[in-house]
Amino acid sequence: MIWIGLVALVAAAICGFLARVASVRARVMESTETLPARDLSALHEAAVEAAGKGHFRYRSEIVGEARPPENGALRSELAGLECVWHRHRITRKYEETYRDSEGNRKRRTRTQVLSEHSSSTAFFVRDATGQVVIHPGEHEVVGAEKVLDRFDAHSRGGHRLEIGPLSLDLGGGDGTIGFQREEWLVRPGSPFYVHGEATDADGGLAVTAPAEGGLFIMSVKSEKELLRRENNKVLGFGIGTAVTAVAGAVLLVLGIIY
Template identity: 70%
Template sequence: MANVRARAMERTETLPVRELKALHEAAEEAAGPGHFRYRCEVAGQALPHKNGALRSELEGAECVWHKHKITRKYEERYRDGSGNRKRRTRTEVVSENSSVTAFFVEDGTGRMVIRPGSENFIGAEKVLDRFEPHTGSGNRLAIGPLSLDLGGGNGTIGYRREEWIVRPGSRAYVHGEASDASGLLAVGAPAEGGVFVLSARSEEELLRSEGHRMLGYGIGTGLAALAGLVLIVLGILH
């Protein structure tokens, strides 16, 4: 998947918003509204959409995008293969959510609407990472106006809360598909599948990261093959 994503980013041109809108206008004149679909990239500053900045669910931080995850750590009893009673520590995610509200990317030539869907935002700022021991019998957690059932209390050790945000004015790089199918031009996930990237890192940083990952994979594969060859040779010699 990493290699597919890297190739897609390398093949796709990053367009100024003004040029992307010009392409859309030309297509609209030729074919009418609602038919424009174009794989593209835009980069600039992430800014709140028309209704203003969001507030993250756990920390209440001002942002244009947020995600949280709450993980329950608990201890359970079980019997091993010999029938002996033992204990082990396990975890389960009891709440995970990211915002789907549209935001703008502004690059100096204009603003483009971005629809994040359920995509993760690479390089988002982590503003919360805290483990809280379970101290009572209550198993509900208030998140602003929400109240979550966190599961059974028996064996619960505690909860780890994590939250990530993208602040207004943060750098944003988006690789996806521009479309006016909803009646308004916006960039989001390709309608027929394909690579969709939301990132607080630049395209160059992402490609370097992908390159290092693929290099590490190649080295690991090569070493494994070499080790296998050595074992075969040793087996022959013996």
């Protein structure tokens, strides 16, 4: 009973930490001003006049619609659809033989991620006053449209998987059941929200992940929806913290007494 109580207290600590993380994310979003593209550009120009290029850093939010980069829209790697950002994951599902604690041979199903990639090409967010460059890096887009979710059974023979431009080495051995293909993207014209750091460190003005850490969000969901989600996490993890903390304390006391 003591061990169960300790586990419950650890769970309470984890819930408390997650509640705090969600609370901080919500407060940071609420305290950051959403600027029109024109106003952000004006701030940048003023900073350049005062201190020169390469020194501008400003926490900001931009809301508008996603627009393709100057050389045209991207094509997603699996579905081949036009987009400004895309991400895919290919997962192998297979069976393997193992021995349990008593030495008996058994079979179990496992998964292995073969390929996972998101585009890092810069694109624009445009509002009624202008547009701002967005550098996504390796970050995901919240609420991106899932355009592919398909499982294909493995055809026996051969150890390579060809999917469009992708050629994946499956390695040796057998037991492969099949492959799960998933892809997400953001289409041109999609509503888009970005919270990050506006900077001219690479030359031109762009919004990207903060250089010294901090909140970076790209989303097709609105700020209002994101705040509702974070506040729901605060509530849920807060209740979880209280319940597991009380249960852990009670179990710990009972274990010590009895």
